[in-house]
Amino acid sequence: MTLATKIIRTSLIVQLLLCGLLTFGQNATMPSSIHQSVQSHTDAIFDSLVKIRRDFHVNPEVSGKEKRTSEKIAAYLLALGLEVKTGVGGYGVVGILNTGRAGKRIAWRADIDAMPSDIPDVVDFSSKNKGVRHICGHDVHTTIGMGIANVLASQKEKLEGTIYFVFQPAEEMNKGAKAMIADGLFNLIKPDEIYGLHISPYPVGTIATKSANVYTHFTIVEIAYKTSNNPDALVDFTKKMMMSAQTYGPNAKFWDNNNLFSPELGVTNPNTIYKDYTALMSDFYIKKSSDTLKIRVVLNASTKERLDAFLALIKSNIETSKYSKELLSVRFNFQKGLPVMETPMNDEELTNKTTKSISSIYGKQGVIPLYGVPPFQFSDDFAYFQKSVPGVYYFLGGSNPEKGIVAMPHTPNFEVDEECIKTGVNYFSSMIIERLND
Numbered sequence: 001m002t003l004a005t006k007i008i009r010t011s012l013i014v015q016l017l018l019c020g021l022l023t024f025g026q027n028a029t030m031p032s033s034i035h036q037s038v039q040s041h042t043d044a045i046f047d048s049l050v051k052i053r054r055d056f057h058v059n060p061e062v063s064g065k066e067k068r069t070s071e072k073i074a075a076y077l078l079a080l081g082l083e084v085k086t087g088v089g090g091y092g093v094v095g096i097l098n099t100g101r102a103g104k105r106i107a108w109r110a111d112i113d114a115m116p117s118d119i120p121d122v123v124d125f126s127s128k129n130k131g132v133r134h135i136c137g138h139d140v141h142t143t144i145g146m147g148i149a150n151v152l153a154s155q156k157e158k159l160e161g162t163i164y165f166v167f168q169p170a171e172e173m174n175k176g177a178k179a180m181i182a183d184g185l186f187n188l189i190k191p192d193e194i195y196g197l198h199i200s201p202y203p204v205g206t207i208a209t210k211s212a213n214v215y216t217h218f219t220i221v222e223i224a225y226k227t228s229n230n231p232d233a234l235v236d237f238t239k240k241m242m243m244s245a246q247t248y249g250p251n252a253k254f255w256d257n258n259n260l261f262s263p264e265l266g267v268t269n270p271n272t273i274y275k276d277y278t279a280l281m282s283d284f285y286i287k288k289s290s291d292t293l294k295i296r297v298v299l300n301a302s303t304k305e306r307l308d309a310f311l312a313l314i315k316s317n318i319e320t321s322k323y324s325k326e327l328l329s330v331r332f333n334f335q336k337g338l339p340v341m342e343t344p345m346n347d348e349e350l351t352n353k354t355t356k357s358i359s360s361i362y363g364k365q366g367v368i369p370l371y372g373v374p375p376f377q378f379s380d381d382f383a384y385f386q387k388s389v390p391g392v393y394y395f396l397g398g399s400n401p402e403k404g405i406v407a408m409p410h411t412p413n414f415e416v417d418e419e420c421i422k423t424g425v426n427y428f429s430s431m432i433i434e435r436l437n438d
């Protein structure tokens with residue numbers, strides 16, 4: 001998960017701890033025998049997975065430097081009997097589990113990098129690498145990917161088709177997915193579908209997702225004018241015009257982050273206030289030079305259509321105003337050298353099918369449908385894989401209020417309940433089996 005602007009305070013999600021979501025847990029209904037085998041195998045390897053996760057946590061490596069991490073992954077996959085390719089787009093590792101029988105080809109992606117961070121860790125197995133910390137949970141993602149590979153390798157004789165494991169470096173720089181693709185990932189593997197997850201503040205024992213975008217669409221808008229003899233009036237006009245083009249006025253509940261996960265207004269409610277909006281998410285930044293006046297602001301929108309419509313609207317508002325002659329340009333995502341960060345876009349049919357199969361095996365309470373996207377500037381370069389291959393990106397719950405654990409990535413007290421490793425390995429091993437059988 002890449003966060004474009006600022007670190008979010010843990011307090012923003014305190015509401016989650018108070019809401020009704022927290023009673024969810026794994027509650028298996030009557031799984032068929034292969035899913036029972038999945039669960040017994042996961043139970044059998046769980047302690048070893050916790051050890052692996054803690055080893056990654058103690059030895060975190062920043063984007064582009066994941067040498068040790070990738071060596072550990074490759075050795076593990078080789079020991080499971082998978083075909084392994086290393087050095088794909090940097091320290092990317094690809095594991096191929098070929099059942100030897102024709103069938104579907106399903107890919108699972110895990111990001112593996114840590115982040116620069118001097119914030120002291122809250123666990124007693126903290127980082128040995130000064131200034132580097134797994135504060136986004138990719139150590140957990142990596143471990144779950146390895147766990148799924150282990151479980152599915154143990155069921156290989158009962159499966160048809162091929163499962164690919166894509167261990168991606170440099171997610172935090174928004175570079176690793178593109179680097180793997182540029183290095184020929186999709187010549188090496190030919191997945192029909194691709195899946196992946198990110199740790200999230202939802203309760204342990206749950207996953208959450210939605211079809212289409214899982215994060216907000218965001219951009220930096222820049223409006224450039226010719227220098228005017230009354231720049232203050234021009235700035236004033238532009239600010240007021242853009243503010244009033246937003247969906248919500250200044251006093252709306254939308255702006256109170258405590259509502260993000262509330263059962264009535266938050267993203268888990270079908271009528272959430274975070275379903276349909278365009279919102280300015282930063283102060284206006286004004287830059288005056290001898291010949292131009294530039295006004296910049298961060299814009300978030302719940303959908304791509306809303307983003308495009310907003311940009312068209314403000315352009316037209318200026319063009320039909322008395323300032324039309326002074327307008328030079330309306331631009332967005334204009335910074336050279338900065339990556340355009342995008343949200344994963346989930347395939348609707350696969351979102352429906354996979355969440356249904358997981359709930360039918362593990363119980364409805366384990367799957368939280370989402371109906372909106374919080375107005376933060378989060379992104380994940382999993383989005384680039386989905387441009388070539390349809391797939392789904394899930395949030396995996398990692399919080400446990402009874403233990404005081406709040407799994408909000410990039411926050412100082414970020415911590416996960418390691419039981420979520422079990423949830424991830426069980427749910428997604430079973431999901432992949434169901435996809436192979438579909």
Ligand SMILES: [Zn+2]
Pocket residue numbers: 001002003135136172409410
């Ligand atoms: Zn992150």
Ligand SMILES: [Zn+2]
Pocket residue numbers: 001002136137138171198409
């Ligand atoms: Zn992340």
